[in-house]
Amino acid sequence: MVAMLGLLGLRIFEACGANIADLGEEHGHRVLKVRGKGGKVVLVPLPPVVARAIDRAVDERDDGPILRNARGARMDRHAATRRLKHLDQTADLRIPKMHPHMLRHTFVILDNLTAHNGKATRAWEDRNRVELCFTPIYAAWANPIEARFRPLRTFVIAGSDRSNHPALLRHLHNYLRWRNANARHPEGLAAQRRERARIRSERQRRWGQSATLAA
Template sequence: MPDATLLPIVPRDDLWLFFESFLMRWEGSNTQASYRQDLMIFTQWCEQYGLHPIADIKRTHLELYMRYLKDDRKNAPSTISHRIGTLSQMYELAIDDELIAKNPARLVRRPKAHVDQGRRVALTREETQRLVRAAYDSSPTDHALIVLMAYLGLRVSEACELDIADCLHVAKAHRCLRFVGKGDKLALIPQPPAVMRAIDAAIAGRTEGPLLLRRDGSRMTRRSADRVVKRCAKAVGITGNISPHVLRHGFIVGSIDAGVPIRQVQLSARHSDITTTIKIYDRGRANLDTHSAHALAAWLGSVA
């Protein structure tokens, strides 16, 4: 371990050069934007107390910072944990660059985000069908957007960034979507007939450009996609916190309910780790009809 007294200190004016070198690992992604915001909030907090965000920070400072996030910014436990995680990754890079001797975030006790087992993480099959119908009645673009997320599990950013050329790739006798997804990973997704028809209707004879267009002819954005989902949901009486990501949840939960093996669901959802599929989606289903309590109660019998 290097001697802490001999470690260089990044001048305050050069801090963001170091931060940007850290953020380059997620260039152009939503993750990069989220991490940049985390670093900005932390840097502003450090300035209030005259602390250098790298050289001066100890574990106790980060624990005080978590209290600030909780009490002053009213951040949820999951947000606090995420922001400390960003700092931990940044400090690991600082260690590698020999700017600090150890990671002050390593032993910080982050708050746990508890999963509400009763919270709905996806639409039901019947609700999804109603939503798709409402999108079909709205416009070919709205229909294609909903189908891409609900039937193929695309993230909203992935759907909005698709070009026409990305939708016409043929592999192993399947027409597929071929694009670069989260984590700069190449995705190849087959198009079932219902999806193919929706995409062709959205293309409408065009040969190039974005697949999904707004009314002014520009590429659809995440915000406009969110409005489409909410408008179509409202049109068929679907209430609650409905967002584009609920449709991706529905793709995963529906695949599990349809009997697809969990390993195949993981691959189809493009999760790097199967525990993500199990922990977030399978557990979040909270299928009370198949709870083991029913089987055990029947096995034990009743005294009354």
């Protein structure tokens, strides 16, 4: 429940109304079909940590609601509030008036691409209770997603001889399926550590300055 509210930004009625049958796959990513306000249906990609949390909640069931209360029935907002208050007391957070809506605020780290700061992006930010956190200019080391790109180039693009873009796209989807199913694979983690080390080594290097002068 916490992962669905906090990491996906779902409303409490959207999370409680989600069924096992709403889980699926699209373009190599696991997705969840969410029914929002006004009956609007959208596909929400599931990060690996959320997918694992949902798998634990489903517990090998084939149908029914994803989230259940202590009696095994569908969880409602009252049961969700009681669960959050219990977690608050267990973790000794001491947050007054703990309720599910507090988890909907999401922070997104992104670079300074012009499209990221447009009117459409800002409108989406306001609608979905999202706060955009821009990294400093020429500071790729500050964006955690940068460490994901090197393994993508290594496993998908490097040494490839694809005849066309659709073939390369299929190979990319295959990698994403493997990556989501093996998020903690030693080979993938090692590649990410190497890329993070390379990016951090450029932290004090000015744009266009050689490595010798920067040192």
